[in-house]
Amino acid sequence: MYLKRIVVFLCVSFLALGSTGLATTLEDVKARGVLNCGISEGVPGFSIPDSSGRWVGFDVDMARAVAAAVLKDGEKIKFVSLASKQKIVAVSSGQVDLTSRTTTWTLKRDAKQGVDFTTIVFYDGQGFMIPKAMGVTSAKDLDGASVCVTAGTTSELNVADFARANNIKFEIVVFDGKKEALNAYASGRCDVFTTDISQLAALRSTLAKPADHLILPEVLSKEPLSPLVRHGDNQWKDIVTWVTNGLIAAEEHGITKANVLKIKETSKNPVVQRMLGKSGDTGSYLGLDKDWMVRAIQTVGNYGEIYQRHFGPDTQLNIPRGINNLWTKGGQHYALPIR
Amino acid sequence: METATLTPLGLKTFVPRPDKAPPLVASGIIGWMRINLFNTSFNSVLTVLALAFLCKVLPPLVSWAFLDASWLTPSPEHEGACWAFIVNKFRVLMVGLYPGEQLWRPMAVAVIMGILSVVTVARKLSTRLLILLWYTLPVGLFFIINGGFGLPKVEQSLWGGLMLSMGLAVIGILLSLPFGILLALGRRSRLAVVRTLCTGIIECVRGVPLITILFMASVMLPIFLPQGVNINNLLRVQIGMILFSSAYIAEVVRGGLQAIPVGQFEAAGSLGLKPWQTTVFVVLPQALRHVVPSLIGRCVALFKDTSLVIIVGLLDFLGMVKASSQDPKWLGYDAEAYVFCAFVYWIICFSMSRYGQSIERRNQW
Numbered sequence: 001m002y003l004k005r006i007v008v009f010l011c012v013s014f015l016a017l018g019s020t021g022l023a024t025t026l027e028d029v030k031a032r033g034v035l036n037c038g039i040s041e042g043v044p045g046f047s048i049p050d051s052s053g054r055w056v057g058f059d060v061d062m063a064r065a066v067a068a069a070v071l072k073d074g075e076k077i078k079f080v081s082l083a084s085k086q087k088i089v090a091v092s093s094g095q096v097d098l099t100s101r102t103t104t105w106t107l108k109r110d111a112k113q114g115v116d117f118t119t120i121v122f123y124d125g126q127g128f129m130i131p132k133a134m135g136v137t138s139a140k141d142l143d144g145a146s147v148c149v150t151a152g153t154t155s156e157l158n159v160a161d162f163a164r165a166n167n168i169k170f171e172i173v174v175f176d177g178k179k180e181a182l183n184a185y186a187s188g189r190c191d192v193f194t195t196d197i198s199q200l201a202a203l204r205s206t207l208a209k210p211a212d213h214l215i216l217p218e219v220l221s222k223e224p225l226s227p228l229v230r231h232g233d234n235q236w237k238d239i240v241t242w243v244t245n246g247l248i249a250a251e252e253h254g255i256t257k258a259n260v261l262k263i264k265e266t267s268k269n270p271v272v273q274r275m276l277g278k279s280g281d282t283g284s285y286l287g288l289d290k291d292w293m294v295r296a297i298q299t300v301g302n303y304g305e306i307y308q309r310h311f312g313p314d315t316q317l318n319i320p321r322g323i324n325n326l327w328t329k330g331g332q333h334y335a336l337p338i339r
Numbered sequence: 340m341e342t343a344t345l346t347p348l349g350l351k352t353f354v355p356r357p358d359k360a361p362p363l364v365a366s367g368i369i370g371w372m373r374i375n376l377f378n379t380s381f382n383s384v385l386t387v388l389a390l391a392f393l394c395k396v397l398p399p400l401v402s403w404a405f406l407d408a409s410w411l412t413p414s415p416e417h418e419g420a421c422w423a424f425i426v427n428k429f430r431v432l433m434v435g436l437y438p439g440e441q442l443w444r445p446m447a448v449a450v451i452m453g454i455l456s457v458v459t460v461a462r463k464l465s466t467r468l469l470i471l472l473w474y475t476l477p478v479g480l481f482f483i484i485n486g487g488f489g490l491p492k493v494e495q496s497l498w499g500g501l502m503l504s505m506g507l508a509v510i511g512i513l514l515s516l517p518f519g520i521l522l523a524l525g526r527r528s529r530l531a532v533v534r535t536l537c538t539g540i541i542e543c544v545r546g547v548p549l550i551t552i553l554f555m556a557s558v559m560l561p562i563f564l565p566q567g568v569n570i571n572n573l574l575r576v577q578i579g580m581i582l583f584s585s586a587y588i589a590e591v592v593r594g595g596l597q598a599i600p601v602g603q604f605e606a607a608g609s610l611g612l613k614p615w616q617t618t619v620f621v622v623l624p625q626a627l628r629h630v631v632p633s634l635i636g637r638c639v640a641l642f643k644d645t646s647l648v649i650i651v652g653l654l655d656f657l658g659m660v661k662a663s664s665q666d667p668k669w670l671g672y673d674a675e676a677y678v679f680c681a682f683v684y685w686i687i688c689f690s691m692s693r694y695g696q697s698i699e700r701r702n703q704w
Contacts, residue, residue, distance in 0.1 A: 041649065041652055041658060041661070042654075042661060042662030044670065045667055048662065049431050049654070049659070049663070049666075050666065050668075051430065051431060051666075053430060053434070053436040053438070053497075054436070081653070081654055081658075081662075083649070083651055085650075086557060086651060086652055089558050089561055092562075093561035093562055094561075095572070179673065202670060205667075205670050205671070206671035315667050316667045316670050
């Protein structure tokens with residue numbers, strides 16, 4: 001008798017709880033007043049807890065921009081550190097509204113795993129690091145070299161593919177972790193060290209003499225990194241997409257954290273006026289207010305500013321803009337028209 | 340020449356001379372070394388080798404960790420350790436991302452737990468009062484950390500560092516002990532349903548590694564829950580750890596139960612004790628006393644196992660150490676970070692095992 005009642009009670013309560021999830025993500029976030037965002041547990045430049053216990057980094061700023069646009073405050077955000085294995089499930093199951101966590105946009109993830117990608121925020125790719133003393137300037141001259149790689153990652157596969165495609169031979173030495181592989185490289189166990197370019201720079205700066213090591217120009221694989229949201233909530237996907245896109249557009253138009261309010265008042269450019277809510281109401285298309293983009297830029301600055309803050313020459317990482325520059329400056333970032 | 344004294348009856352009493360000191364080679368430092376370090380030729384060789392090893396390793400280690408170290412300001416040119424990294428990161432290593440203006444809360448909790456531990460070790464209070472304190476105080480402390488009763492809530496995603504490790508371990512130990520004992524008793528139950536259920540739980544949980552349980556709890560479980568139902572990640576992980584630890588403690592306790600002779604049960608029965616009275620007042624106290632060393636071992640293991648939560652994205656002490664060493668402003672201090680981490684873990688685990696030894700000594704009679 002009791003058991004029956006308990007079972008019925010559990011079923012009803014699950015149904016009741018389940019139905020709360022039917023609201024759109026935007027409504028959920030606004031009702032909650034906090035944006036739940038998944039980030040990595042510590043990747044240099046992307047997301048790191050700083051000494052005062054605050055998350056900082058490129059991925060963190062991208063998420064703060066969304067919080068600023070939606071909730072009018074870049075601090076109304078709760079960061080949840082996610083291990084690599086959790087990053088997809090956490091979004092698809094609704095634990096977080098958004099994951100901004102160095103995730104490569106691939107077909108399988110997009111189509112099969114219940115998540116949607118928004119915009120590419122960072123073009124990463126696997127690269128090679130070699131000692132300058134080797135005198136090599138292209139990875140194609142590395143025939144016969146031994147390469148330190150991390151086990152179980154796609155890095156290993158990419159190196160093999162690269163060798164086969166260029167008809168050269170590598171001796172691949174596999175290590176359990178990035179640090180172990182780097183230590184082996186530093187102690188001369190192998191000639192070449194390989195991982196994603198964004199990490200190569202960080203790891204190089206930990207070597208005894210960073211200037212003695214060279215990151216080769218070849219990129220072995222495409223690693224387009226994008227924030228991800230739950231599959232099927234198009235409005236929410238649009239918001240995240242267009243906030244990120246707006247940050248790139250802001251850089252194209254020279255709108256910065258410092259001058260955004262002034263430009264809003266003075267600019268005669270209709271494109272800028274629309275974006276900053278001076279004329280038209282671009283925010284309403286997304287379910288937001290007029291000042292959505294102004295607040296995002298005020299909080300974190302434009303794309304270029306975010307990049308400089310976390311990867312620029314003033315940081316230990318010092319990753320050249322390269323492919324991550326604007327399309328007008330030889331890079332890949334091409335802002336879609338906001339109108 | 341013997342000295343002799345006269346007793347009142349006028350008899351001589353034999354008073355021996357004091358013993359001669361043992362020969363120099365058998366006493367003092369040399370004697371100790373002969374007995375402990377050079378008692379066989381094989382041990383002599385080992386001693387010499389160990390000394391040579393220490394001579395080789397210790398000086399560079401000492402100069403790295405102390406002599407050449409920079410303590411308060413980072414100096415990249417330094418040869419030695421840069422403890423400034425630990426000083427700078429101390430706060431996040433201890434409490435994770437806990438907000439700055441609320442820092443007094445974890446501090447207060449640390450002080451209270453410290454006092455409770457000292458009182459426990461010093462045995463100033465009766466065992467019953469101690470047990471009561473250990474099972475009530477942490478509840479209040481949880482609310483101090485979490486918020487409630489007028490204190491602003493601090494999101495659990497902000498908890499981290501040593502605070503998180505200790506919290507997971509303390510709650511895990513406190514809850515898995517009674518659950519473990521119940522499971523052990525259940526496994527010896529005469530009721531087939533209870534026995535099968537308990538045996539099933541124990542064997543299932545012991546059959547998988549902790550990592551698997553953590554993954555199930557934090558990656559798989561959300562998939563099965565309906566949309567919108569979110570059981571907090573930390574809670575899921577804590578439950579997983581309690582489950583795991585209970586199963587192991589149950590087996591430890593079962594060992595103790597089996598060591599109780601049948602005569603004890605019969606004696607208790609003949610005194611008119613009911614079965615539950617027999618269990619609580621006769622069997623369990625003896626059984627637990629037998630397994631104190633293993634139980635302490637399980638507690639130490641559980642504390643160390645908390646470092647596994649990093650694989651489900653929780654930044655416990657070790658996780659914070661790892662994350663902090665990735666800070667672009669402080670790259671390249673992994674060695675300092677890990678040495679500090681190992682040192683803290685060692686202090687805590689060693690204290691626990693010393694306390695366990697003191698309990699054992701007290702229980703010998």
